[in-house]
Amino acid sequence: MKDKPLILLSNDDGVAAKGIQELIKALRPVADLVVVAPSGPRSGASGAITSEVPLKCRMIRREPGLSVYECSGTPVDCVKLALHTIVPRKPDLVVGGINHGDNSSVNVHYSGTMGVVIEGCLKGIPSIGFSLCNHAADADFSFTLPYVRRITEEVLQHGLPVGICLNVNFPNDSVLKGVRICRQTKGVWTNEFQQAVHPRGGHYYWLTGEYRNDEPEAEDSDHWALDHGYVAVTPTKIDVTAYEIFEELSHWNLTV
Amino acid sequence: MKDKPLILLSNDDGVAAKGIQELIKALRPVADLVVVAPSGPRSGASGAITSEVPLKCRMIRREPGLSVYECSGTPVDCVKLALHTIVPRKPDLVVGGINHGDNSSVNVHYSGTMGVVIEGCLKGIPSIGFSLCNHAADADFSFTLPYVRRITEEVLQHGLPVGICLNVNFPNDSVLKGVRICRQTKGVWTNEFQQAVHPRGGHYYWLTGEYRNDEPEAEDSDHWALDHGYVAVTPTKIDVTAYEIFEELSHWNLTV
Structure with a gap:
């Protein structure tokens, strides 16, 4: 009998978040799971790594088919440390999420969940990020779980090309x-700060903001899919080279 | 007489780092400069943003053509806050660096310097990152400065297409x-941790690692250029969609 697949899970909302607990629930029937997730919230951690301070990591739960670790670092640190010291063999899959909040469009560049996924992909492992367009700590993930399982099983069966991972977003719509299958929507964050007066003088600033969709009518974009009640699967790549301007740049005068 | 261009500078090594001071020196003849940089080292910050705590920012130097601010947040926070509250008008250019260390190949995904650059690009501003393959705090940047100025002037003259920025790396070779003009090299970090015994039990881990170039003979790759004494200009894009697997994914069974 073939061993069950092994899946490494992480997230950016922290090991105690409902989203990763729901992810565990969805994937336990499918695979053996190793969870290595941040000890607290790391939303917006992107691909950040920790180099100035050392990392700590400890096992907090172990039972047949599931072990859970919490780590002091970023989401990417969790994946790196898991692959280096924790997993018994190279996982068949790395899965990030389920994120509390939308990681479609330009959010892919800020997302700690997608940090997890891109790190898995950089290490040559098929990787998927799942996110729900609902930031609430007690968000209802139940309607996403059949899709989480289905998409995971398809990736386990077909694999993914080297250097390509999946960014899957769910509308908050049961x-x-x-x-x-979508492309990344063009959009931009505006009005990004709330300013407040500091009790000891000057101001301080809370990051906030409003998302502006620059192509709300584009039916092939991930934001359109979410706006219209579809699950958006946006295949995402590691090679960010802009090949399309090589020719133009070759005409610039870059001689000193 | 036309106003001088306005350039927003930031980095991930902190406002006091030699690299950004050298960048200021190189670009003062070219433009008015606003520097908004982290108050200390943020290496490996990638595109991280700060949402759990508020940001502080203060002006630390002002003279004709140059103002300098330090900010408590990440490199991306610095750019966001600068554009929201500090710059007198939309800058003509955002420049990150000069980074102490290589940001070619897969390092683009971890780089706080490229976090700055991608954020500028997301905001519709032509953006360039400069990095030197030398981590030393007192690295010699002098031989890079004529190229920094030349490349900056070319971008000011020609602009860059929306959604494309430049990742420029210098070999440590005077x-x-x-x-x-290069593409991003395929490679991977291995052996990423040094483990040590914690005085109160268990272990702690320092992120370190060895870079493995998976295509050392690829003459069109940025790492090849650096290995052979060339300045590597890698155009980099915001849209990370993997269009090449749309067709394949359309045959998957994603119905629940």
Whole structure:
């Protein structure tokens, strides 16, 4: 009998977040799970790594088919440390999430969940990020779980090309219309700060902001899919080279 | 007489680092400069943003054509806060660096310097990151400065397409052979941790590692250029969609 697949899970909302607990629930029937997640919230950690201070990591739960560790670092640190010292063999899959909040469009660049996924992909492991467009700590993830399982099983079966991972976002809508393969929407964050007066003088600033979709009518974009009740699957790549301007740059005068 | 261009500078080594001071020196003849940089080292901050705590920012130097601010947050926070509250008008350019250390190949995904640059690009501003393959605090940047100025002037003159920025890396070699337009090298970090015994039990881990170039003979790659004494200019894009697997994914069974 073939061993069950091994999946490494992490997130950026912290090991205690509901989203990763729901992810565990969805994937336990499918695979053996090793969870290595941050000890607290790391939202917006992107691909950050910790180099100035050392990392701590400890096992907090172990039972057949599941072990759970919490780590002092960033989401990417968790994946690196898991692959270096924790997993018994190279995982068949790395999964990030389920994130409390939307990681479609430009959010991929800030997302700690996608930090997890890109790190798995950089290490040559098929990787998927799952996110729900609901920031609430007690968000209802139940309607996403059949899709989480289905997409995970498809990736286990087909694999993914080297250097490509999946960014999967769910609308906050319990009646899902199905899945669309999408591209990253063009958009921008505006009005990004709330300013307040510091009791000892000067100001301090809270990061906030409003997302502006620059192409709300683009039916092939991930934000359109989410706005219209579909699961958005956005394949995402490691090679960020802009090949399309090589020719143009070759005409610049870059001689000193 | 036309106003001088306005350039926003930031980095991930902190406002006091030699690299950004050298960058200021190189670009003062070219433009008015606003520097908004982290108050201390933020190496490996990637595109991280700060949402759990508020940000502080203060002006530490002002003279004609130059103002300098330090900020409590990440490199991306610095750019966001600068654009929201500090700059007198939308800058003509955002420049990150000069980084103490290599940001070619997969390092683009961890780099706080490239976090700065990608944030500028996300905001629709032409953006460039400069990095030197030398981590030393007192690294010699002098031989890079004519290229920093030249490349900056070319970007000011030609602009860059929306959604594309430049990742420029210098070999640590005072006799530069010229500039090559490159693609991102395929490679991977291995052996990423040093483990030590914690005085109160268990272990702690320092992130370190060895870079493995998976295509050392690829003459169009940025790492090849650096290994052979060239300045590597790697155009980099915001849209990380992997369009090449849309067709393949369309055959998967993603119905629940």
